[in-house]
Amino acid sequence: MSFTENWGKSCGTTVGLPATPKGSRRPLQQVRELRERFWREVRVPGTGAEFNQNLEKALRVADFLELGELMIVDAYHREESCGCHLREEYQTPEGEALRRDEEYAYVAAWEWAGENEPPILHKEPLQFEFVKPTVRSYK
């Protein structure tokens, strides 16, 4: 099985919709293992000193795995539900998405802190001057 198929299996069901905290730790582990395996086992035909379309593809897969890991980290740190991004433990008694604006009204910008280091979170607050955020209701 290829690396991308493996990655899809790790993420699709567990960090997809809806996510559970238990579910989202497992794919993080799996993607880390997959990334580690990728760098150990990947076989790219040809060399870097010539026109090499396969090297280009391999680099894209490497980026894809790195970004995949970050998306899981980001999904896990955000302890709230937001619209369709529903986490099962954050819902109203009626089963609606429970947003936590006091804590999470920001855009998360992650900074790369080096190989095998956890990324650094920069919060870019969402400031609403005229329209105040409200809870969407489909009732």
Added chain:
Amino acid sequence: MRFTLRIWRQKNAQDPGRFETYEVDGISPNTSFLEMLDVLNERLIKEGKEPVAFDHDCREGICGSCGLFINGRAHGPLPNITTCRLYMRHFRDGETITIEPFRAKPFPVIRDLVVDRSALDRIIQAGGYISVNAGSAPDANAIPIPKPVADRAFDYATCIGCGACVAACKNASAMLFTAAKVAHLALLPQGQPERRQRVQKMVAQMDLEGFGHCSNTGACAVECPAKIPLTAIAQLQRDFIWAHFTPDPYAR
């Protein structure tokens, strides 16, 4: 379906290159030509061999990057389509298919089936360009253009720059490509101020790149996936002569 593929393999521009033969089997008739090559490449990678380099991007006939010379024809046996829109059902089961790069002196081979088509970009650049902040889109009715003229300009504008016209031409002429660009702008009011210079500079660049001259055989228009008609070339010829013999009111 089963096919025998004779594929041009060439390591780089210096390598003389040669044909190599591969067998592919179990190909669905609804596999596209490029997907069939993907299947072959996946197998070659698994066998530890060098996969075949070929250009592709959109795979839906709009980007112009896929260009293969298949059984002696640019973009394969069907007229007016790109290689990516060619399917294996268009071939006979068991057929031997010969696959080469687009061949022309101004298109040096980079590797296998990939050629450098930047000569076409340089022809476009020679036509001139400006970099200014053009503001928001002008009102659609501010510059009236009769509908038939707009339609014709648009037809010429649909050239995707694939280079099939060059590959199909016995003279390796880039006339249809250059003409499509020239005719597109020559028809529109916005294209008038630099119309004379543009045609002269683009034709000069075309010659400089080493493309051959047009001898009106029309092989280009048969293969052109954008169906650029030969009238584009007539327009280019007319504009070129006109630009030569009439004073340019915009000249400095």
